[in-house]
Amino acid sequence: MLELDPKLCGHCGGCVAVCPYGALELFVSGLLIRPELCTLCQNCIIFCPVGALNITSLECPALAGPEFV
Amino acid sequence: MSKKYDCIVVGAGPAGSMAGKVLAENGVNVLVLEKDPEVGSPLSCAEAISFSGLTSFVPVDPEWISTQIHKILVVSPSNIRMKLHHPNAGFILNRRLFDKKLAEKAASSGACVKVNAQAIGLLKNKRGNFCGVMVLENGKEKEYEAKVIIGADGVESYVSRWAGMDFSLGLDQIESCAQYLLADVKVESDCVEFHSGQSLAPGGYTWVFPKGDSHANVGIAVTPDLTSKRKAKEYLDGFVQKRFSNFKIIESMMGGVPCFDRNKNLVKENILLVGDAGRVVDSLSGAGIYNALLSGKIAGAVVSQYVRDGKLSVSFLKKYYEELMRAKGRLLRFYSLCRAIFLKMTDEDFDAVILFLKKYLDNQVVTGIEPIPLVKTILRSNPKLLFLLRHLVW
Numbered sequence: 484m485l486e487l488d489p490k491l492c493g494h495c496g497g498c499v500a501v502c503p504y505g506a507l508e509l510f511v512s513g514l515l516i517r518p519e520l521c522t523l524c525q526n527c528i529i530f531c532p533v534g535a536l537n538i539t540s541l542e543c544p545a546l547a548g549p550e551f552v
Numbered sequence: 553m554s555k556k557y558d559c560i561v562v563g564a565g566p567a568g569s570m571a572g573k574v575l576a577e578n579g580v581n582v583l584v585l586e587k588d589p590e591v592g593s594p595l596s597c598a599e600a601i602s603f604s605g606l607t608s609f610v611p612v613d614p615e616w617i618s619t620q621i622h623k624i625l626v627v628s629p630s631n632i633r634m635k636l637h638h639p640n641a642g643f644i645l646n647r648r649l650f651d652k653k654l655a656e657k658a659a660s661s662g663a664c665v666k667v668n669a670q671a672i673g674l675l676k677n678k679r680g681n682f683c684g685v686m687v688l689e690n691g692k693e694k695e696y697e698a699k700v701i702i703g704a705d706g707v708e709s710y711v712s713r714w715a716g717m718d719f720s721l722g723l724d725q726i727e728s729c730a731q732y733l734l735a736d737v738k739v740e741s742d743c744v745e746f747h748s749g750q751s752l753a754p755g756g757y758t759w760v761f762p763k764g765d766s767h768a769n770v771g772i773a774v775t776p777d778l779t780s781k782r783k784a785k786e787y788l789d790g791f792v793q794k795r796f797s798n799f800k801i802i803e804s805m806m807g808g809v810p811c812f813d814r815n816k817n818l819v820k821e822n823i824l825l826v827g828d829a830g831r832v833v834d835s836l837s838g839a840g841i842y843n844a845l846l847s848g849k850i851a852g853a854v855v856s857q858y859v860r861d862g863k864l865s866v867s868f869l870k871k872y873y874e875e876l877m878r879a880k881g882r883l884l885r886f887y888s889l890c891r892a893i894f895l896k897m898t899d900e901d902f903d904a905v906i907l908f909l910k911k912y913l914d915n916q917v918v919t920g921i922e923p924i925p926l927v928k929t930i931l932r933s934n935p936k937l938l939f940l941l942r943h944l945v946w
Contacts (some may be wrong), residue, residue: 495596496708497728497808501776503720509708511670513585528775529723532730532784532806 484542485521485528487514491535498527498536504545519544554695557583557664558859560685561702562671562711564591564655567827567844568704570609572658572665574852580859582663583696584655587670592651596807597841598771599647600744600761603640605842609849610657614650618763622742628906629749629899637917641744644761644769645841674701674714674823675831680821682715699867700822700855704848707808709829713734717820723777724895725811725831727756727838730784731771733803737796739768740766748902755777755895758791767802770795773838775895800838803856807816811891812884818873820845822866827852832876833885835891841939843880850875889941908933 485506492514499507499514506520507527521543528536554748559575561568564586572584583613588594599618606612621641625632659665668690675684675695685699693747703711707726710716739745745760752758755775772788784806792799811833818830824833824877827844832842858864877884897905931938 493596493806494594495805495806495807496706497726497806499708499721500721500808500810501726505713505719511589511668526720526723527781528728530728530808532728532808534783534785 484518484538484540485516485523486537487516488537489513489536491533493533493535495532496528497532501526501530506545521532521545554684554697556697557581558698558704559583559700559855560585560644560696560698561704562661562685563587563704563706563776563827564658564665564667564828565704565706565827565844566654566841567650567829567832567848568702569654569665570848571702571704571826571847571852571855572663573654573661575850575856575859576658576661578852578856578860580856581661583698584658584663584665585669585685586655586665586667589668590652591655591665591667592648594727594805595647595730595817596805598649598729598759598761598769599645599763599837600642600690600759600839601645601841602642602839605839605845606645608653609842609845611654612643616646616653618644618646619741621744623740623744624911625743625745626906627745628903629752630903632910633745634901634906634910634914636913637915639917639920644763645745646763646843646848665941671705671710674711678684688702691889699859700824700879702825702851702855703823703825703829704844705829707810707878708827711823711831712825715820715823717817717823721808721810721831724775725813726776726809727773727809728776728779728784729756729771729773729809729921730788730806731769732788732792732801733805734768734770734792734796735761735800735802736766737768737770737799738766742882745817747795748906749899750778751899751901752785752791758788760795780894783917787940788809809838812888814885814888819870820877824851824855824869824872826929832880832884832886836887837893845882847876850879883923886927890927893940894939897937901934901937904934905930 575582673686677683755778756773826847832843
């Protein structure tokens with residue numbers, strides 16, 4: 484999962500611009516991450532000038548396949 | 553019932569306010585939307601603009617000028633220093649005030665400027681054409697209709713995405729920037745500094761822009777593709793420690809600067825993109841204020857003509873792109889090419905170029921130097937740099 488450190492984030496919107504999947508949205512109140520769209524491609528992490536974004540676990544709802552019982 | 557406008561401008565930065573001002577002056581019923589509660593804030597900008605760039609758009613008001621620049625210092629990786637003099641090099645603005653005044657000008661010309669109003673989607677009519685904007689205004693969803701929509705919503709442009717004009721920027725098409733406003737620093741009050749070097753700022757440079765009263769904007773731009781694991785802020789911390797013995801960080805900001813893309817569409821049906829949203833930026837320097845003002849002005853003029861005539865087909869709006877390219881296209885494409893060379897230059901190349909220019913330009917008054925002939929001269933003196941372009945040819 485992608486996680487944001489809101490203390491470091493400066494709301495610049497660069498991560499939104501480099502996200503190929505539209506998984507990030509910037510609101511006045513802060514950055515919104517949509518885990519269901521995020522593929523952990525790390526573009527936003529590489530871009531972020533302050534390191535506010537990090538991957539905390541490899542859990543990835545966007546890439547999870549159908550569940551077989 | 554939703555309210556109808558002739559044109560909606562999304563974003564009240566320099567590009568949006570300029571477009572709003574021109575439209576309102578031409579009697580067009582225009583709405584300018586700003587998502588933040590205040591125009592001009594939060595800010596991510598180094599605030600420098602050239603003298604001619606600013607004065608060709610607005611009369612200069614000392615209130616929003618921080619300092620006037622007469623000297624330019626360029627420092628190479630191995631500390632070769634070249635200082636240029638120019639009687640009217642440019643200004644360091646107070647962007648917070650500048651943006652506010654520009655939005656005020658748009659409003660006093662008759663534009664409706666709304667703050668706390670974030671565009672959250674485009675409206676389509678039954679035929680599938682874009683016909684308005686959905687807005688989150690003071691926490692409530694509202695709909696506004698318009699004949700034309702101008703996206704001036706910055707590097708993360710949602711308008712561009714919603715209209716299907718562009719999706720995301722590659723990591724080599726954006727500069728990752730960090731900047732501090734420092735206090736108590738010793739800097740020459742009318743001299744801007746640029747420091748280059750691949751270990752100092754990979755695929756970018758650092759800048760020191762004096763803001764008067766011992767304050768300075770000190771920042772860095774790096775190409776994220778070239779920076780291994782380190783962050784722009786870490787590079788900046790290293791530079792600040794090295795450059796200044798005494799300083800106080802009083803503000804920290806960050807941002808992304810898009811690079812010009814000659815293949816990007818700036819017009820689709822009745823949607824126009826201006827400023828950073830349209831990537832109208834000098835790819836080498838990252839300068840965007842002048843380009844934002846210019847694209848906003850041209851878009852405003854073209855849309856005014858379209859709205860006032862009333863009978864023109866929507867393809868008339870393509871004139872915006874044509875006119876912008878006529879005014880600035882050559883230089884924008886040229887800077888893209890320079891950036892391609894710049895990204896491949898080693899520290900030795902930087903040293904060689906600055907050493908070469910120093911012979912002719914050091915401590916000289918340099919008015920009227922045109923960028924294209926200058927770079928041609930540099931390339932002729934150092935043909936190895938031309939060799940770096942080979943990957944573009946095949």
